[in-house]
Amino acid sequence: MKILIAEDxxxxxxxxxxxxxxxxxxxxxxxxxGEAYYKVDLYQYDxxxxxxxxxxxxxxxxxxxxxxxxxxxxxxxxxxxxxxEDKLEGLNLGADDYLTKPFHLAELNSRIKAVLxxxxxxxxxxxxxxxxxxxxxxxxxxxxxxxxTLTKKEYDLLLFFITNRNRVLSKEIIAEHLWGxxxxxxxxxxxxxxxxNNLRKKLTEEGAKYIRTAYGSGYKFTEE
Amino acid sequence: xMVLSCIGLYFVTRTIxxxxxxxxxxxxxxxxxxxxxxxxxxxxLPPVIEIRETDKIYPEYLKDTIIYDPSQDEMxxxxxxxxxxxxxxxxxxxxxxxxxxxxxxxxxAVVASYIGILILAFLILYYFxxxxxxxxxxxxxxxxxxMKRFSLPSDFPIELKESEILEFSELNRxxxxxxxxxxxxxxxxxxxxxxxxxxxxxxxxxIQAKVEHMMNGDGLDNQQFDHLASIQKDIHRLTNxxxxxxLLTKIDNKQFxxxxxxxxxxxxxxxxxxxxxxxxxxxxxxxxxxxxxxxDVHLASVLCTNLIANALKHGGKKSxxxxxxxxxxxxxxxxxxxxxPNPEKLFGRYYTGSRARGTGLGLALVQSICDxxxxxxxxxxxxxxxxxxxxxxxx
Numbered sequence: 078m079k080i081l082i083a084e085d086x087x088x089x090x091x092x093x094x095x096x097x098x099x100x101x102x103x104x105x106x107x108x109x110x111g112e113a114y115y116k117v118d119l120y121q122y123d124x125x126x127x128x129x130x131x132x133x134x135x136x137x138x139x140x141x142x143x144x145x146x147x148x149x150x151x152x153x154x155x156x157x158x159x160x161x162e163d164k165l166e167g168l169n170l171g172a173d174d175y176l177t178k179p180f181h182l183a184e185l186n187s188r189i190k191a192v193l194x195x196x197x198x199x200x201x202x203x204x205x206x207x208x209x210x211x212x213x214x215x216x217x218x219x220x221x222x223x224x225x226t227l228t229k230k231e232y233d234l235l236l237f238f239i240t241n242r243n244r245v246l247s248k249e250i251i252a253e254h255l256w257g258x259x260x261x262x263x264x265x266x267x268x269x270x271x272x273x274n275n276l277r278k279k280l281t282e283e284g285a286k287y288i289r290t291a292y293g294s295g296y297k298f299t300e301e
Numbered sequence: 302x303m304v305l306s307c308i309g310l311y312f313v314t315r316t317i318x319x320x321x322x323x324x325x326x327x328x329x330x331x332x333x334x335x336x337x338x339x340x341x342x343x344x345x346l347p348p349v350i351e352i353r354e355t356d357k358i359y360p361e362y363l364k365d366t367i368i369y370d371p372s373q374d375e376m377x378x379x380x381x382x383x384x385x386x387x388x389x390x391x392x393x394x395x396x397x398x399x400x401x402x403x404x405x406x407x408x409x410a411v412v413a414s415y416i417g418i419l420i421l422a423f424l425i426l427y428y429f430x431x432x433x434x435x436x437x438x439x440x441x442x443x444x445x446x447x448m449k450r451f452s453l454p455s456d457f458p459i460e461l462k463e464s465e466i467l468e469f470s471e472l473n474r475x476x477x478x479x480x481x482x483x484x485x486x487x488x489x490x491x492x493x494x495x496x497x498x499x500x501x502x503x504x505x506x507x508i509q510a511k512v513e514h515m516m517n518g519d520g521l522d523n524q525q526f527d528h529l530a531s532i533q534k535d536i537h538r539l540t541n542x543x544x545x546x547x548l549l550t551k552i553d554n555k556q557f558x559x560x561x562x563x564x565x566x567x568x569x570x571x572x573x574x575x576x577x578x579x580x581x582x583x584x585x586x587x588x589x590x591x592x593x594x595x596x597d598v599h600l601a602s603v604l605c606t607n608l609i610a611n612a613l614k615h616g617g618k619k620s621x622x623x624x625x626x627x628x629x630x631x632x633x634x635x636x637x638x639x640x641x642p643n644p645e646k647l648f649g650r651y652y653t654g655s656r657a658r659g660t661g662l663g664l665a666l667v668q669s670i671c672d673x674x675x676x677x678x679x680x681x682x683x684x685x686x687x688x689x690x691x692x693x694x695x696x
Contacts, residue, residue: 086503092510157502179506179540181533182513230578245516245526249533256579268579292526295516 078102078193079121083113083136084128084155093126096182097189110134117143122150124189127172129156129163137170144171151192155180181250187240206239207300209285220283230255231276238288238298245291246298303415311411315404319380322399323363326382329397337388337395348379351396358385358392365401378403440464444473451480453487454554494550501543509536538660545662548603549650552669557597565601565693566591566626572605573624582613583621590628592693596674604670607663608633608689615687623686632690640682647680667691 080102084090087108094104105122107113109132117125117139125143129136136154143150154167157178164175173192176185194202194213204211210219216232218225227235237254238246248266251273273296277288291297333350345351348368361384370377379398386393440462451459459480461473512529515521521529551557566588573586594601612622612635620636646652648668651661671678677695681688 086507089503089507089510092507092514096510096514155506157500157506178502179509179536182510247516247526247530247533249530249537250513253537256575268581292521293523294530295526 078123080104080124080126080189081107081113081116081120081122082126083107083117083131083139084126085109085130085132086128093182093185096186100186108132110136110139113139114142117150124151124153124193126153126155126185126189129154129158129167137167140167140170140172151189153185153189153192155185181253183237183241183244183246183250184254187237187254190240204236204239206242206287207285208283209235209239209280211236211239220280220285223283225279225283227276227279230272231279234272234276235280238296242287242298242300244297245295247295251296303419307411307415311408314407314411318402318407322380322401323382326363326380326397326399329399330382330384330395333395333397334384334386334388337386337393341389348398350398351394353394353396355385355392355394358387359394361385366398368398437466440466440469441472444469444476448476453484458484491550491554494547497543497546502540505536505540509533512536542660542662545660545666549662549666549669552600552666552673555673557600557673559597560595561598562593563596563598563601564591564593565605565631568598568601569605569624569626569631572602572609575606576609576613580613582619584609584613585621585623587623587625590626590630592626592629592631594674594693600670600673604667604691605631607667608691611663611667611689612687629694630690630692632688634683634686634688636685637682637687638685641680641687644680648678664689 078101080094080097082090082093082097082104084093084106085108090106090108094106098104105116105120107116111133113127113131113136114134125139127136127139131139136156140152140154143152152172154172154175155178156163156167156175167175173195174188176188191213194204202212202214204213208221210222211217212219213236218227218232218235233255234251237251248269251269252266255269255272273288280286280288287298287300289297289299329350333352337352345353348370361382363380363382366379366381367376368379369375378401380401381396381398383394383396386395441464444461447459447461459477461476463473464470512532516526516529570586570588573584576582576584608631609622609624612633616635616637623634625632625634641647643652648664650665652664653661668678670676671691674693675695677692679690679692681690
């Protein structure tokens, strides 16, 4: 995948690009409005990660430019502004998703993959990881062709794990992914433990032992 | 003063009248005497003049007497002068009487005229002052209504009517300076809260990204990982605080104009379901009424979420939370040992009552939303439970 990261904070830009490159993507960066506009005009990207508040201009203008052309580019807005109106405007203009800063890189990664999976960009709606097969349209999971019944949260958790495999995920990251704004309760972390354990049990029963504990309190989905 | 002069006037009038009557009596008596001397005969004219022959001569005397007056059919007070004269060899008693104006009548007349004058003076002064004051204070009242209509968020400065009165124009000048200062401060504050979101969230995003990088780096031990996870937790807290503050500011600025019909019952059910996924605390929902309100959906959800989250956070985890919707109210309660010590501070900003770590903005948000829509938020301690209740249609 070829990804453009239009973000004027260089250190955030570097973090995003190095995280996404580890997933095997090719990342290019743009540090201001002019550079982003120029690159979007000249090259073809699969995904543009777009900051709305760019130096010298608004990311929304780049979004308009992208959507006016015939280019099949997925756009994911990252913004420091969490106002609903901005979000709606961005999505109305054709953005595929909207993420408010600060966000977890794992979350950004899973959002990008979700956007690409949607048929519009020619993505595959099924995810295969060894013997695990996930049909993201029907929200069903098969292990060795046998369907495994998961709760809604367990399904979300599995998808999040697989899209961020080989990464260490803290409970904080998982909690924010599963519950978003709702987590204001410190003890929701105990609940993560319950959900992860249930999922791990169901997978292990079918011989898929991939969820491992990392550093005592974190998790990692890995083959090793 | 008025009473004294009234009394004085009464006595003066009475004396004058009395003197006049006496003078009149004497002159009438003289005339009668004169006629008797010259013509020798004069019949009586009762009750005014009475002439009688007597055998002896007595000294003259003056007295008051009450006589029945047949023409008016009532008893009247008369002043009477009787003299005894020897005219042409005969002894006569000549009695002349004059009707006396009764004391009560004088008093009444005096008091009545006084009251009349007073009322007249009062009325004239009242209308005179009123019309004068109206003209004089017109610019003041006009400016007062301008000030009442003045709203801080508006983009226009206050427009006051000029006045020729020195004090008023001075007042106008001060009001103008004051409102301009307040408007500037308000704009700056608004600008600040709008900017802070961007200014704080971007560095937070960078910190967050770096922390995640470190988590995936090599050579980390468990303790370091825990530190990093705890940093993530605090970043989340800061983000939450920031979000709530921006939301509060937006509510205060009345930026939520998107009204819809919101069914509180089903909204609460949705929120409760969300919480059930998040916590194993028992949440009991009783839908006794189905209030339907015209408000912003997002704010309605914030209202319900914060009320329930508050109950869960403060002791509702073990004993559970009871959520009840009524015809026009929503109440959320959790068990407690005793009433909270500072109920008036509960709905203020940054007030955290117990050890529970929160932003201290949850209930402030609820209060803000209630203020915006005219709901009444109240706290009471009842049957060993803390009850928070929102009355959607108070009064």
